[in-house]
Amino acid sequence: MNISIVGAGYVGLVTGVSLAEIGHNVVCIDTNKEKIEMLKIFKSPIYEPELEELISKNVKEGRLSFTHSYEEGFNNSNVIFIAVGTPSKENGKADLSAIENVASHISNFIKSNVIVVIKSTVPVGTNEYIKELLDKTNNSRFTIDIVSNPEFLREGSAINDIFNGDRIIIGAENNKASRVVEELYKPFNIPIFTTSIRSAEMIKYASNAFLATKISFINEISNLCEKLGANIDDVAIGMGKDKRIGNSFLNAGIGYGGSCFPKDTSALVQIAGNVDHNFMLLKSVIEVNKKQQMSLIEKAKKRFTSLKDLKIALLGLSFKPNTDDIRDAASIVISEELLNLGATVTAYDPVATKQAKKILNKNIYFTDSIEDAIKKANCVFILTEWEEIKKFDLSKLTELMIEPIVFDGRNCFTINQVSAHIIEYHSMGKESVI
């Protein structure tokens, strides 16, 4: 099949590369020329394991190409995927301007009937609204069908997720269009669930909101564990053994971040509000997450009374490991608050430093190694559970820091591991080692 994908971000690029890998002819379109030039020389604009190899393989084998021109990109397509961003506006609403803009170009350049597949996360009803926009500009020259096909891949394991996903959701009002998209996905051999467009749109928000709820829930239990002398690691294992609960997404920590959960939870609260529904549970999930992001600072304040003039090393800046993405990462609010409180902040991340320098406060000292970040520090905050941090030789903390005090926001170490060293260790939902 000839497929165009608009938006060469996480979702668009990974989808495009994977559809090429299973044999389709794919053109990825992005209006950002710099991005397209990078991709043409097989450089991925985002850090994602396996992605660059697959880009270069599929371009060389003639199934994948890149362009910044809609005209060139839509020239030959039967199916157009829209995978542009839907960031949050100030009021939490999803900003649909990028999708509207793409839709405005489609009928100008298509040369046959097409199916437009919306992959971007959009409020319930948006696919229908975009279909109206398309019909307005189309003048009935060609038939344009619309299909909602939300994406569930995770950053950092996107390629693996797309080839081994749990389900593919296809929302359509037209069976013919639905069958074409089902056919296109068949080689992945992943269960396909077809439903209405509105239900498909809702499945995406409901899934992300539920996962965010699971995280805020386990974080509240973790806060209780600290007060009541239980151990969150064991509590999560014990809970997860119940198949109805499941053992994933029960890692307590400093909350969720990234470009999806914060944005999608706020958007769903808004969507509910628009139909006079007060989504109290989800509002609490968001509040708990905000509080949780500050929990290491609260622990440090209790330990030191004042953080003024302390040197604090942040280890890990991305919102989770295996990505250079720091959008809505806890590191942003934590570093800002530490500077406000008068601390000196050093920071190290194995991959995200370049991105962090663009967004984080200019008064942070970025280092090229964990050792440099922790040298003569009064305490360490672990913000992301990178393998390099989990494998760090804890005896170096005693050697290099003024006092080897660790506040671990991601439970990278067990109490047993830590007890073998002369360090003070505060983590999430567990007793402190002093």
Ligand code: UGA
């Ligand atoms: C999330 C969903 O997991 C994907 O299914 C979805 O497709 C994607 O959003 C999206 O909407 O595009 P992602 O944001 O890449 O994917 O990251 P996750 O792995 O879900 O992690 C999100 C945040 O939750 C991270 O900050 C992570 O540290 C935190 N988290 C995750 C926890 O604090 N505890 C956990 O047990 C799991």
